[in-house]
Amino acid sequence: MNSEVIYQKLLEMFPDAGCELNYQSDYHLIVAVVLSAQTTDIAVNRVTEVLFKEYPDVYSLAKADSKDVERIIKSIGLYKNKSKNIISLSKAIVERFDARVPDNYKELITLDGVGRKTANVVLSELFKVPAIAVDTHVNRVSKRLGLADKNDSTIEVEEKLKIKFKKEYWSKLHHLMIHFGRYKCFARNPICENCPFIGICQKEKLN
Numbered sequence: 001m002n003s004e005v006i007y008q009k010l011l012e013m014f015p016d017a018g019c020e021l022n023y024q025s026d027y028h029l030i031v032a033v034v035l036s037a038q039t040t041d042i043a044v045n046r047v048t049e050v051l052f053k054e055y056p057d058v059y060s061l062a063k064a065d066s067k068d069v070e071r072i073i074k075s076i077g078l079y080k081n082k083s084k085n086i087i088s089l090s091k092a093i094v095e096r097f098d099a100r101v102p103d104n105y106k107e108l109i110t111l112d113g114v115g116r117k118t119a120n121v122v123l124s125e126l127f128k129v130p131a132i133a134v135d136t137h138v139n140r141v142s143k144r145l146g147l148a149d150k151n152d153s154t155i156e157v158e159e160k161l162k163i164k165f166k167k168e169y170w171s172k173l174h175h176l177m178i179h180f181g182r183y184k185c186f187a188r189n190p191i192c193e194n195c196p197f198i199g200i201c202q203k204e205k206l207n
């Protein structure tokens with residue numbers, strides 16, 4: 001099955017696949033993405049609803065006390081580090097970037113808590129730059145569909161996907177794979193019945 005067919009089959013399954021983090025500004029999005037590391041989007045949306053009421057813009061979060069932020073986000077994983085990171089990145093955005101989220105990879109990754117995956121999500125979602133962010137779902141699904149090898153790092157997975165899929169597909173592909181991993185191709189007990197990829201699935205070889 002070639003990559004075009006894989007893309008079209010994913011698209012048939014999840015035509016509306018998109019970002020499931022709630023946000024209304026560039027500041028909201030970058031904070032939500034940083035908070036989403038090793039946490040579900042549902043859990044992040046629950047805390048950001050309160051967080052963004054308390055700190056509605058980047059200026060207010062830049063001045064926040066870490067303990068106060070911790071209290072709001074403590075239901076999500078790694079909340080102490082995430083609290084420090086979102087305050088620090090807010091300060092940096094205010095001081096170094098005129099209160100605007102940078103629109104390029106080089107500057108984004110200078111912000112605390114922002115790595116390759118977060119930068120790619122921000123670039124793709126806010127600035128419509130073609131990008132593939134490899135999270136746990138994209139990594140697993142890519143390997144099960146034979147698009148990457150078992151021991152590939154997330155960077156290697158990203159590079160392989162970029163070679164195999166047209167550039168105009170990259171951002172949507174990222175969402176399609178996340179949806180497929182989140183709602184069907186679970187890490188444990190995936191729903192394999194009627195899966196269109198059953199003939200190419202590498203799951204058994206990866207175990």
Ligand code: SF4
Nearest residue numbers: 185190192195198201
């Ligand atoms: S057959 Fe099962 S494990 Fe394989 S890709 Fe489909 S849902 Fe995932």
